[in-house]
Amino acid sequence: MDQEGNPTPEGTEGNLWVKGASAALCYWNKPEVTAATFVDDWVRTGDLYRQDADGYWYHMGRSDDCFKSSGQWVSPVEVEGVLLKHDAVNRVAVVQDFDGNGFPDIFVTNFSEELNTLYQNRGDGIFEDVSEKAGLGSGYLPLGFGTKMFDFDNDGDLDIYVTNGHVIDNIKLYQPALSYAQKDLLYENIGGRFRDVSSQSGAVFQAERVGRGLAVGDFDNDGNLDVVIANLGGPPVLLRNQGVSGGNWIVIRAKGRKSNSFGLGATVEVETSDKKQVKEINNVASYLSSNDIRLHFGLGKAKTIQRIEVRWPSGLRQVLTDVAVNQILAVEEPEK
Numbered sequence: 001m002d003q004e005g006n007p008t009p010e011g012t013e014g015n016l017w018v019k020g021a022s023a024a025l026c027y028w029n030k031p032e033v034t035a036a037t038f039v040d041d042w043v044r045t046g047d048l049y050r051q052d053a054d055g056y057w058y059h060m061g062r063s064d065d066c067f068k069s070s071g072q073w074v075s076p077v078e079v080e081g082v083l084l085k086h087d088a089v090n091r092v093a094v095v096q097d098f099d100g101n102g103f104p105d106i107f108v109t110n111f112s113e114e115l116n117t118l119y120q121n122r123g124d125g126i127f128e129d130v131s132e133k134a135g136l137g138s139g140y141l142p143l144g145f146g147t148k149m150f151d152f153d154n155d156g157d158l159d160i161y162v163t164n165g166h167v168i169d170n171i172k173l174y175q176p177a178l179s180y181a182q183k184d185l186l187y188e189n190i191g192g193r194f195r196d197v198s199s200q201s202g203a204v205f206q207a208e209r210v211g212r213g214l215a216v217g218d219f220d221n222d223g224n225l226d227v228v229i230a231n232l233g234g235p236p237v238l239l240r241n242q243g244v245s246g247g248n249w250i251v252i253r254a255k256g257r258k259s260n261s262f263g264l265g266a267t268v269e270v271e272t273s274d275k276k277q278v279k280e281i282n283n284v285a286s287y288l289s290s291n292d293i294r295l296h297f298g299l300g301k302a303k304t305i306q307r308i309e310v311r312w313p314s315g316l317r318q319v320l321t322d323v324a325v326n327q328i329l330a331v332e333e334p335e336k
């Protein structure tokens, strides 16, 4: 970062750049910055926002400014330590750790006849496009909008949902392979590769809609994350997840005192006998949507949670031990 807080192009801080034909995203590893996102303006480059440890989002300027503001900015593919060379009409980006290695990865939905892109964070400042080898080929023809990585089967890894719909209502007239209304996609994470399980996951995945916004939350508090989708020219749909047997879970409902009251920006680490998962309280994701602010963890067959550590934006750390599974746990920030 330079003295004015602008991102600098050195790769040493693990800076990330994603630039497409009409939108772009920058992400960098400044310790007090907990997240970054961009807003796509369709025919112009996107606006970049960063979230600091106080939970607030700060406008960092247009993404083109990101590349040029120091007067010496270069094409992102020339930035040292960054392995990104991808032109696409980006729609929506989510930042989550799909392979559980502790480094956040990025999934971006793109235009029709472009793969949705999964950028794997290798942990050395390099992000690699692994879309094809991760098994995401079925996203090539649909035009992806709202998306979210979440653990729909409570086995402890993040799966992917994408809602689709073209932006041109008569696209089929001149591109017969495409359609305005499209089916949604659901991918199951199997050891860091994804399997398209849409056809096995209910009749709803056979319906064609013009999907746009997508939000995830457990609306009926049964431990299975549900999905709500806003469709263009049609009613919204609420998909209740009937769950997969055998998966335990916990939901954390944080209440800040010194920090902001929702605990935005707090990180929560959940440790069971075979796994450690870290997530951040952040309801910002997807397209024109806001997710359940409670944090959900799928725990697989774990019967108890050895340890939960909450790192609050205020700097306070809170540790809970021997916590029961399958509950919605209220966690209040301590006084000190």
Ligand SMILES: [Ca+2]
Pocket (backbone or CB within 6 Å): 096, 097, 098, 099, 100, 101, 102, 103, 104, 105, 121
């Ligand atoms: Ca990762």
Ligand SMILES: [Ca+2]
Pocket (backbone or CB within 6 Å): 150, 151, 152, 153, 154, 155, 156, 157, 158, 159, 189, 298
């Ligand atoms: Ca899963």
Ligand SMILES: [Ca+2]
Pocket (backbone or CB within 6 Å): 155, 157, 188, 189, 190, 191
């Ligand atoms: Ca899985």
Ligand SMILES: [Ca+2]
Pocket (backbone or CB within 6 Å): 217, 218, 219, 220, 221, 222, 223, 224, 225, 226, 241
């Ligand atoms: Ca549910």
